[in-house]
Amino acid sequence: MQFLFTLGSLPIMVVLLLVTKCKLEKDVKGITYGTGAGILAGLGCLGLFAAYGTGKNTSVVTAATSLYPMVTVVLAVLILRERLTWLQATGLAFAAAALVLFSL
Amino acid sequence: MHIAAWFLFTMVVLGFWGACGIVQKLSTDRISAWSSMIWLVVGYALLLPWLWPGKILFHYSTHNIVWGLLAGFLSTLGSCGLYAALKCGGKASIVIPISAMYPLVVVILAPLLLHESITLVQGCGVGCALVAVTLLST
Numbered sequence: 001m002q003f004l005f006t007l008g009s010l011p012i013m014v015v016l017l018l019v020t021k022c023k024l025e026k027d028v029k030g031i032t033y034g035t036g037a038g039i040l041a042g043l044g045c046l047g048l049f050a051a052y053g054t055g056k057n058t059s060v061v062t063a064a065t066s067l068y069p070m071v072t073v074v075l076a077v078l079i080l081r082e083r084l085t086w087l088q089a090t091g092l093a094f095a096a097a098a099l100v101l102f103s104l
Numbered sequence: 105m106h107i108a109a110w111f112l113f114t115m116v117v118l119g120f121w122g123a124c125g126i127v128q129k130l131s132t133d134r135i136s137a138w139s140s141m142i143w144l145v146v147g148y149a150l151l152l153p154w155l156w157p158g159k160i161l162f163h164y165s166t167h168n169i170v171w172g173l174l175a176g177f178l179s180t181l182g183s184c185g186l187y188a189a190l191k192c193g194g195k196a197s198i199v200i201p202i203s204a205m206y207p208l209v210v211v212i213l214a215p216l217l218l219h220e221s222i223t224l225v226q227g228c229g230v231g232c233a234l235v236a237v238t239l240l241s242t
Contacts, residue, residue, distance in 0.1 A: 003155040004164075006148045008176025012184065013145035030134030031143055037127040038147015038154050041183075044120035058218055059159035060226045062210040064114045065133065065232040069201035071122020074148075076197040079126055088197065091239025094232045096211050101229030103217050 001049050006042065044068070063098070070095040128187065129196035134153065137191035141184055182206070201240035 004012040025031075051061045070092055129141040164172075183205070189199045211230055214220050222230065 001168075001175075003157055003161065004169060004172025005176035005179070006152055006155065009145050009148055009180035010180075012180045013142050016142050016184075016207070020136075020138050021140070022121075025135040025137045027134045030131055030139070033127050033131035034135065034140045034143025035133045035147040035150070037124050037131055037140070038144040039150060040120045040124035040127060041144065042148045042151040043158045044117045044124060045179075047113045047116035047120065051110045051117065054108070054110040054112035054113070056108070056216040057169065057220050057222055057226065059207075059211045059220060059222055059230060061110060061114065061216070062231040063116040064111075065106060065121070066204045066207040066237060067233055068118045069125065069204045069237060070120035071118050072125030073197045074202075074239055075122060075126045076129070076195070077148075080129065080196060082195055082197045087239050088188065091241075092238035093234045094239060095210035098229045098232035098236055100112070101225055 002042070002046050005045060005049075046055060067095045125200040129190055131157075132187055135167055137184075137187040140187050140191070141180075144183060144187075145180065177184040198241055201237050204237050205241070206233070207237075 047064055050063070051065065052058065071086065073088060073092065077084050114214070128140065128144075131143070135143075186199065186203045188198065207230070210235075217220075
């Protein structure tokens with residue numbers, strides 16, 4: 001399924017190439033991060049399809065996997081030095097609670 | 105202690121997609137949103153040789169092929185909006201959690217279209233997850 005998923009994303013790349021007239025920035029770091037994001041997202045999708053493939057309820061798998069911002073927020077604080085508010089910290093606690101409930 | 109396979113796969117998703125959010129932000133800090141999107145798809149495509157399912161692909165029903173292609177198309181279309189938001193100066197710790205509220209749609213549609221039901225504990229988990237994503241986006 002991941003193979004088809006990737007093929008389905010190609011038309012959008014073609015449209016974007018037409019819109020930008022193939023004039024892309026040559027910032028090596030930007031390109032590396034951009035491509036790396038695609039690889040990470042693709043590997044994450046593999047995990048998602050594998051989770052769906054176990055036959056577990058779609059709502060539960062989707063809600064559980066949508067907790068990935070928990071990791072992003074922690075990494076944003078550690079790597080990008082973004083600040084965490086009290087509400088976001090409470091959100092992390094709810095995310096942890098959700099994962100415990102899903103694991104039961 | 106037994107850990108269900110779906111839960112382990114979910115942890116894999118959280119790790120990869122969680123890190124992906126940071127890398128997306130770093131990318132849009134340096135190049136345009138559209139360029140970032142193009143390189144995102146290139147990253148997807150780099151995995152294609154390992155994803156080739158073999159001859160079984162030709163035995164998939166037309167419906168399944170269309171669903172697979174449509175999933176990739178819609179997901180990538182959604183990513184365009186995400187990149188545009190990050191490029192407009194949105195903080196990764198705000199934009200990524202807001203974009204992760206899509207399960208609201210899935211939780212509503214899955215029982216209606218797929219006729220699935222969830223247990224009370226799972227329902228509480230879904231509720232906690234939605235509250236968590238809402239708070240993380242504040």
